[in-house]
Amino acid sequence: MDAAAPAVPNVVPAQESDWYAEYLAPVISIKVVAGVDEAIDHINRYSSHHTDAILTRDHMHAQRFLREVDSSSVMVNTSTRFADGFEYGLGAEIGISTDKFHARGPVGIEGLTSLKYVVLGNGEVRS
Numbered sequence: 001m002d003a004a005a006p007a008v009p010n011v012v013p014a015q016e017s018d019w020y021a022e023y024l025a026p027v028i029s030i031k032v033v034a035g036v037d038e039a040i041d042h043i044n045r046y047s048s049h050h051t052d053a054i055l056t057r058d059h060m061h062a063q064r065f066l067r068e069v070d071s072s073s074v075m076v077n078t079s080t081r082f083a084d085g086f087e088y089g090l091g092a093e094i095g096i097s098t099d100k101f102h103a104r105g106p107v108g109i110e111g112l113t114s115l116k117y118v119v120l121g122n123g124e125v126r127s
């Protein structure tokens with residue numbers, strides 16, 4: 001039985017393909033993990049590498065998550081809905097890329113730099 005089943009009524013156990021899915025609907029896949037190591041491994045394997053978050057009271061777990069999760073935005077104790085160009089003070093988004101190096105042809109150091117946004121929260125949500 002799926003470990004999330006006792007907490008979620010009418011749960012359908014996840015399949016391998018569910019970890020790759022972006023549903024574009026009010027549907028989620030839940031995985032209960034043994035600890036922060038398994039969580040980071042799972043995220044780095046299956047995530048879109050756009051935005052990932054951890055809810056924790058453990059400062060060391062939060063710091064490891066921020067350092068080791070390979071996503072363009074990593075968040076602690078806040079909603080992933082804050083991952084938005086406007087919210088980051090960058091203006092309206094015209095496109096989204098989760099690639100690290102996407103330039104073609106001759107590039108300087110600025111073209112070889114990737115960014116990782118870190119958002120720290122205290123339970124904030126975006127309405």
